[in-house]
Amino acid sequence: xxxxxxxxxxxxxxxxxxxxxxxxxxxxxxxxxxxxxxxxxxxxxxxxxxxxxxxxxxxxxxxxxxxxxxxxxxxxxxxxxxxxxxxxxxxxxxxxxxxxxxxxxxxxxxxxxxxxxxxxxxxxxxxxxxxxxxxxxxxxxxxxxxxxxxxxxxxxxxxxxxxxxxxxxxxxxxxxxxxxxxxxxxxxxxxxxxxxxxxxxxxxxxxxxxxxxxxxx
Numbered sequence: 599x600x601x602x603x604x605x606x607x608x609x610x611x612x613x614x615x616x617x618x619x620x621x622x623x624x625x626x627x628x629x630x631x632x633x634x635x636x637x638x639x640x641x642x643x644x645x646x647x648x649x650x651x652x653x654x655x656x657x658x659x660x661x662x663x664x665x666x667x668x669x670x671x672x673x674x675x676x677x678x679x680x681x682x683x684x685x686x687x688x689x690x691x692x693x694x695x696x697x698x699x700x701x702x703x704x705x706x707x708x709x710x711x712x713x714x715x716x717x718x719x720x721x722x723x724x725x726x727x728x729x730x731x732x733x734x735x736x737x738x739x740x741x742x743x744x745x746x747x748x749x750x751x752x753x754x755x756x757x758x759x760x761x762x763x764x765x766x767x768x769x770x771x772x773x774x775x776x777x778x779x780x781x782x783x784x785x786x787x788x789x790x791x792x793x794x795x796x797x798x799x800x801x802x803x804x805x806x807x808x809x810x811x812x813x814x815x
Contacts, residue, residue: 630712
């Protein structure tokens with residue numbers, strides 16, 4: 599049974615309580631193949647694909663032969679737009695293209711389950727009852743992470759109803775720390791961070807979202 603330490607926001611100095619995590623979310627078999635597919639798909643989909651170069655038919659100039667074919671002592675050239683020339687066209691250069699890949703919904707869900715389960719197995723999942731910031735303040739968020747002993751690259755996951763300005767803006771200026779909604783969580787962002795800090799409501803939201811996720815053989 600996967601377990602995690604539960605902290606209380608109003609009493610961070612108190613020792614945490616060890617609680618059980620939902621096994622259908624944090625205790626599934628980790629599929630390295632699905633994790634690889636999820637990471638590859640995400641990285642491909644964030645590529646802009648806007649790199650572009652001009653070939654010899656698109657660069658300016660070159661309407662006439664630069665010098666006669668023979669009797670000049672120089673090499674034969676037909677156009678200054680040749681890739682051999684400075685400011686000439688580019689041979690086999692990149693052109694705008696769509697790099698997007700698709701991953702079926704069930705596979706995306708299973709990959710997220712694998713990522714969460716992998717972090718639970720590594721004992722890198724931490725819980726907190728709530729994030730009761732009254733106003734956006736980076737100093738308070740840094741103090742929270744420090745008191746909990748979390749690594750620099752920590753992913754904070756909250757339920758959709760908890761994702762409001764005092765919470766996500768408090769974490770937005772901390773390098774390596776990111777605040778995510780449970781309903782938008784995906785495998786890549788989980789693997790990108792060294793530890794997870796989830797609220798109790800975030801665990802409930804993830805359980806509702808992923809408890810029925812299955813992948814056909």
